[in-house]
Amino acid sequence: MKKTVFSVAATVALTGAFATSVSAEEYSINKGDTLWSISQKHNVSVNDLKSWNGLNSNIIYPNQTLTVSNDATNSTSPKSSNASTYTVKSGDTLFAISQKFNISVDQLMAWNNLSSTLIYPGDQFKVDGQASVQPKASAPSTTEQPKASAPKETSAPKEASAPKESTKEAVQTNTSNKGTSNDVVKEITASATAYTANCAGCSGVTATGIDLKANPDLKVIAVDPNVIPLGSKVYVEGYGTAIAGDTGGAINGNKIDVYMKDRASALDFGRKTVKVQVLAD
Template identity: 50%
Template structure:
């Protein structure tokens, strides 16, 4: 009789142990690197059942997420927790999918507009309401330079003053044009400017008794030039403007224009 009682006690203990084991195996906490397929194989259930029992809209799962694996309990991630702490490697899309919410809802509930997230951040993933975008912490102001340190500033480049507002002697002259490749031309001006090497240089030939060599001269239709050359036919109120190509020089022709000697 005593032996029989011991046997019943053992059976009861085994039953309790089996029940405890069954209860413990009704859920599973996701580990880093797990996939739904691997969990389904380990628990001998289908991926579709796992997704249905845990309200998953995709195969994405996250470390520390608790899943129902026997259909009798609800995932902790879905019922017991309204927040989620970001793990290394998480993305907003994965977090939203794993908790059965839209990406827009996740971002709206947490007041974020960027996909940049960091491990340790806590997000509302259940029953949230839209909140204003979180303000960004302003960068600290730069400290002032020590009193002993000299303060310097870059020079401000002034825009060129229009000729109409500059002071200088204004006159009307007869203007022709020449090139650096005319017959008998060396390409070097009376003041030593190599026009063949500097075809974009603005130079005019002048009568030095009227306009001193080296003067800056504003020329109507030509711009600001250097009085850097002379010519046998350039006498009195006449000038010759340098133009790189013969065609353009011919197009210039001869015209009466206004000039202003700036210095």
């Protein structure tokens, strides 16, 4: 199946941030590439790739050219000479990282200019800000503290089903619940089946590095990247708002595979014809 991955225990990698000068290098995107796989190939973070190429989302396309190294001194160095950084490992969440360093998720998102709680192995985050940064009032919170009640999220008034999804454990799911308030950039009719990570030989880590066993309530679908770009935010009829974060050998054309956290739910889902909307970030 599509889940031939590994399990890595999360470890802390603290390094003093410093300026480095490198030569610019470009990479032409191939079918099946993701920002995470490109970042691993060139030993950079996903945030660096998005910053160097002016990307506001994780959506990329075959034959698109990306800058994979910076031709000037890393722009973050002047601001972080006294800061510490943390390299994201498989299974990490913003909430878990914030607890390790006794900071809030809001601070972590503000220091690293994050607009989403989705993170990927290889990302490097500042975990010790030099200046006091007020938490973003409109930013979603994935903490389990009383003030971060996910069902009260005010940024998703247009989708009636979103509050029901956000009542589940707030790890990395609440930003996906905002999806249907965005513009629909594409809509298809697809044949949908279901799969689970709880099976013999299944590692539970998707093609984009999402650990489903660590985040069983996350909504993820497997797609054909030629039809729906990996990393897209989507709305699936009868399933809800999700991330196109996986692929599969049998998922070609207008076919999707929706993730269920247990085998019984996957079997009950069966095969359906559903509408799938690709949403703008």
